[in-house]
Amino acid sequence: MTPPPAEAAIASAGLAPAASREETPLRRFVADFAESKVAVGAFVVFVLIVLCAVFAPWIAPQDPYDLAQLDILDGRMPPGTMGGAGFTYILGTDDQGRDMFSGILYGLRISLMVGAGSAFIAFIVGTALGLLAAYFGGRTDTLIMRLVDLQLSFPSILVALMILAFLGKGILNVVIAIVAVEWAYYARTVRGTALVERRREYIEAAECLALSKPRIVFRHLLPNCLPPLIVILTMQVARAIALEATLSFLGLGVPVTEPSLGLLIANGYEYMLSGRYWISFYPGIALLVTIVVINLVGDQLRDVLNPRLRK
Template sequence: MSTTTAGAPPAAVPPAARVETPFRRFVSEFAASRLALFGLVLFCIIVLVAVLAPWIAPQNPYDLAQLDIMDGRLEPGSVGGSGITYWLGTDDQGRDMLSGIMYGLRISLTVGAGSAILACLVGASLGMLAAYAGGRTDSLIMRLVDLQLSFPAILAALMILAFLGKGILNVVIALVVVEWAYYARTVRGSALVERRREYIEAAQCLALPTHRIIFRHLLPNCLPPLIVVGTMQVARAIALEATLSFLGLGVPITEPSLGLLIANGYEYMLSGKYWISFYPGIALLVTIVSINLVGDQLRDVLNPRLKK
């Protein structure tokens, strides 16, 4: 006999509990910081502008066919004879500064991200090899790391570029040489801890190949600190590339980055033509700050010991 009271509404069935996966937990913890979300959105906008520069820029400032010699030079903001509105003014060649910044972002982001990825591959591989092999291999690799870190990064990069010469590829090589040691030291520290875990001992007992143990079992558990360091190194690589280009040893003038745009207007600063260097400098600052905001929150989320 049913005990349900006549006319009473049926009991509500509780909704199924939402399963909290590691990815959902990561997203919720990352989204807890409004500054980090602001930095992520800002960086995504910067990347989108850089990727779409050939389609959204008012002109290609380095295509002579698109330049009008009748337009004003060193103008703070005007409408040119070709009908283009120079919102951020023009440089000493009469080129649109807004378009130059959009194209300069492409080079800066490409060099920064490309060098960081290559340095990560080299440094992470050597760091895991040092931690897993130990002995003389570990000592040799870490002495190379110590030697690399003993030189100021900008000085080492200048020496390499003085030998290799200008060029985007040469800048990437120089940045990889000065950055790989940070990844190697970080990965080695994490790998030394993970190497003593039971799952590594079990893999060794099963006589799995060394490369499989390193890349299938050891590397995935070293990713959190690697992601944090990688994010910070992208910002550092962009800043280093800008410094090298400002000093005249970075990218060529036919493919200018933000650093070279800043250098082009440096000699006009004293005469009041501030916008040639000012606006590219602001773009560089905003790019680096947005990456650092994301990196700071990633550090707090992926490293429980640093959580506030």
């Protein structure tokens, strides 16, 4: 049967109709992710949160931690009040006269930096140890997995509090404490995935070619273990932000000179019963929205990267 002239011309030119073109992995990933309007909306909100945190010095009407810009007479003003600085405190002020809107923008920077940084470091540590346990097995596997079991047997907040009680306050110390309690999740997940991949033909072929063990582990084994780790990394960022906020609320997190959302909530806790709700309420809303949108994005990534969960 002779094809129509238009199709024959396309075929002779080496072109294919748009509908028959092979779909690239990136395009397929974007299309699958965009199937959930809730996840897309959450991603847009998360991008806006990140942009607000990055450009806080240019967006915030006040540097809330520059003493020269503060007026103690503006302390505990309700939302919408015109202050002595010449602008309206749209979210009110705290007990030190700091603009709450500006404080939230600056607090987001610390919370996101600590959460993302600690989750990424824990990802590197846990992934490396999980790969080593799966590939080498034997005593190496036993030692690493016993450490994982020991870590997961204690509540994360308790371990983090013990570490910070020893190290003291500080952003770096908070990151160390969160990494110490989060790496085990990555190690256990990557070990389970790597044990399956370890028996694949491409690993046996790489060993027959006498490739070095580090190259086999990190060049061939690791890329095939990444999809579930990306989902865990997204979820752990939200978990790390919540853990840092809890530590700061308890007084063992970041210092008062570099406050996060958790510390902002703690600053207004004692004023809640006196009716000055805004000091804790608005930072709490910002923290809640940040954690929720990250979890929604991570939940959709789990469905996209795991074909078994696709509807």
